[in-house]
Amino acid sequence: MHQYGFAVVGTGNISAAHIDSIERLPNARLVGVLGRSPEQARDLARKHDAKAYDDLNSLVADDEVEVVCVCTPSGAHLEPAVAAAQAGKQVVVEKPLEVTVERARRIIEAAEQAGVKLATIFMARFSDSHRLLKRTIEAGELGRLLQADASVKWYRSQAYYDSSDWRGTWALDGGGALMNQAIHAVDMLLWLMGPIQEVFAYAATLAHERLEVEDTLVAVLRYANGGLGQLSAATSLFPGQPKVMDIHGDKGYVRVKDDSIEQWQLAGVSDEERERLLGRYSAQASGTFSDPMAMSFENHRRQLEEFLRAVETDVGPLVDGYEGLRSVEVAEAIYRSARTGAPVELATRDRDR
Numbered sequence: 385m386h387q388y389g390f391a392v393v394g395t396g397n398i399s400a401a402h403i404d405s406i407e408r409l410p411n412a413r414l415v416g417v418l419g420r421s422p423e424q425a426r427d428l429a430r431k432h433d434a435k436a437y438d439d440l441n442s443l444v445a446d447d448e449v450e451v452v453c454v455c456t457p458s459g460a461h462l463e464p465a466v467a468a469a470q471a472g473k474q475v476v477v478e479k480p481l482e483v484t485v486e487r488a489r490r491i492i493e494a495a496e497q498a499g500v501k502l503a504t505i506f507m508a509r510f511s512d513s514h515r516l517l518k519r520t521i522e523a524g525e526l527g528r529l530l531q532a533d534a535s536v537k538w539y540r541s542q543a544y545y546d547s548s549d550w551r552g553t554w555a556l557d558g559g560g561a562l563m564n565q566a567i568h569a570v571d572m573l574l575w576l577m578g579p580i581q582e583v584f585a586y587a588a589t590l591a592h593e594r595l596e597v598e599d600t601l602v603a604v605l606r607y608a609n610g611g612l613g614q615l616s617a618a619t620s621l622f623p624g625q626p627k628v629m630d631i632h633g634d635k636g637y638v639r640v641k642d643d644s645i646e647q648w649q650l651a652g653v654s655d656e657e658r659e660r661l662l663g664r665y666s667a668q669a670s671g672t673f674s675d676p677m678a679m680s681f682e683n684h685r686r687q688l689e690e691f692l693r694a695v696e697t698d699v700g701p702l703v704d705g706y707e708g709l710r711s712v713e714v715a716e717a718i719y720r721s722a723r724t725g726a727p728v729e730l731a732t733r734d735r736d737r
Contacts, residue, residue, distance in 0.1 A: 387413045388474075388692055389448040393440070393464040394455030395419030395428050396548070398478055402453045403432060405685035411692055415448045418464075420456075440464055444471035451476060451692075457548075458563065459483040459556035462490060465502075469494040474501045474695055476688065480567050480715070481708030483558025488712050492705035503691045503701040504708025506571045507683035510690070511643040513665045514572065517631065521576055525650055526633030532577045532607070533614040534569035536561070539624035540599075542592055552595035560589070560597030563715050566617030570711040571703075572629060573605070573613065580714050582606040582729045587722035591620035603718050615718075643683075 390406045392399050395417060406412045416435030419425035429436035437443040444452070444467050452468035454461050454477045461482045468475050475495055481504045482488040495502035508514055520526060538561070550556035557564055574580065585603035592599050599620040605613035626642045636650035645665040648658050687703065694701040717728040 385411050387411055388450045388695070389413060389415040390451045390453060391415050391437070391443050391446070391449040391473075392417045392453045392455055393419075393443065393468075394457075394478075395421065395424045396455065396457075399428070399453075399455040401681045401684040402455055402476075402478075402688070403428075404681045405688045406453075407432070408685050409689055409692070412451075412688065415446065416443065418443050440467050444468055444473060449473060451695075454478060457550040457556040458558045459487075459550070459553075462487045465491045466494040469498040469500050469502070472498060472500060474691070476503045476505065476691060477708065478505045479571070479708070480504075480558060480563060480712050481705060482712065483554075483556075483563065485709065485712055485716055488705070488709045492709065495705060501691065501695050501701060502705040503687070503694075504703050504705060505684065505687060506568060506575075506703045506707070506711075507687045508568050508572055508643070509575060509703060510683045510686035513640050513643050513645045514576075516645070516665060517638055517640065518576060520638070520650075521631070521633075525635065526631065526638070527635030529577055529607075529609060529611045529631065529633050531612050531630070531632040532573050532605075533630045534566070534573055535616045535625075535628045536566040536569050537616055537618050537621045537625045538565055538627075539622045540592075540619035544619075545592055545595060552592070552597050554596050557597060559715060559719060560587075560595065560599050560601070561617040561619045562587070562598065562601050562603075562718060565619060566601075566615065567711050567715060569615065569617070569627065569629065570714050571707075573615070574710050574714065575707075576631060577607050577609065577611060577613070579608040579710075580605050580717075580730055581608045582727050583714065583718050583721050584727040585718045585721040587719070591622075598722070601718070601722065603721070 406414045414434045417425050417428050418437040425436040451474040454464045545552045587598035587601040589595050590600045601617045603615040629640045631638045639647035691701045717730050721728040
C-alpha cells in the first residue's frame with residue numbers, strides 16, 4: 385500500500401484535526417509542518433516525528449510531500465494553496481476555501497491549471513446522520529422541500545478573540561460568526577436544499593470588544609427550489625447551544641442536533657422504526673458551541689480518506705473547490721445585505737465551471 389506523504393501548513397488549533405486524521409489513515413503519513421512560529425513548528429514536528437520547514441518554498445520543494453493541508457488563518461489560504469498546486473501537490477484547504485470569491489477562484493484556477501485535486505474541508509458532510517439525510521432527500525422521502533433552517537448559537541470568550549491577532553479581522557478571518565463558525569451550516573444547507581437564490585440579513589457586534597466583524601447575525605433565505613429558510617450565527621450567546629438544523633418537506637420533518645438525528649417524522653415510518661433510527665444515528669455530543677476544540681476528529685479523517693480515494697481513482701472529491709466556493713458566495717451576499725439593508729440575489733447555478 386502506498387503511503388501518501390502529507391505536509392500541514394499552519395500550527396494553530398485546527399492543525400490537530402488534520403494531523404490526528406493523517407496518523408489514523410493506513411495510507412497516509414505526516415512528513416512535515418510549517419507555521420508562522422518556527423519554534424511552535426519545531427515542537428509540533430518533534431512531537432510527531434516529522435520535519436519542520438523553514439519556509440513555504442522548502443515545503444513544496446520536498447519530493448516526499450504529495451498532499452498539502454492548508455490550516456492557516458482563513459485569509460491566508462491563498463498563497464500556500466497556490467504554491468502547493470503549482471508544485472504538483474494535491475491540496476486540501478480548511479474551511480472556508482478563502483475569505484472572498486475572488487481569492488477562492490484563484491485557488492481553484494491554480495489547481496485546475498496544475499491538474500491536481502483540490503478539496504475544501506466540510507467534514508459535517510461525512511457524518512452518518514447527514515449522509516442518511518442526504519440519501520433520504522434524494523430518494524424523495526421528504527417530498528417537496530419547503531423550509532430549511534440552521535441555528536449556530538455559539539459562545540466564544542473575549543480571550544478567544546484576543547488570543548490571536550487575526551481573529552475577528554476582515555482580512556484574515558473574513559468575517560465573524562458566519563464566516564468562521566456557521567460556514568459549515570451554510571454548506572450543509574446548500575448540499576441538502578440546493579442553491580440559495582436570495583438573502584436578507586442583519587449583523588451586529590453585541591458581546592465583544594475590538595472586533596472588526598460580527599458576533600451575531602440572522603439571515604432569511606430563499607432557495608432556488610422555492611423553499612424558504614432562516615440562519616442564525618453567533619459567538620455572543622453565553623453559554624452557547626449545540627448547532628441545530630431543521631429540514632421540512634411536505635412528507636416529513638428531520639432535525640439534526642450536532643451530528644445526531646433528534647427528530648425523524650416521515651410519512652409511513654412507524655414509532656418503532658423511528659426509535660431504532662434515532663438510537664442508531666445518535667452521536668456523542670460535541671462541545672464546540674463553547675470550546676472550539678471540543679470535537680471528534682473522525683469526520684476529518686473520513687474526508688481525508690475520501691480525498692485520497694479520489695486521488696487514486698482520478699475522480700473529483702465530494703467537496704472540491706467549486707463546492708467550497710458556493711458557501712463563500714453565499715457569505716459574501718449575506719454580508720452585503722447586512723451592510724446595505726437590502727435583499728441580495730445570487731446566481732443559482734449548481735456549479736460554476
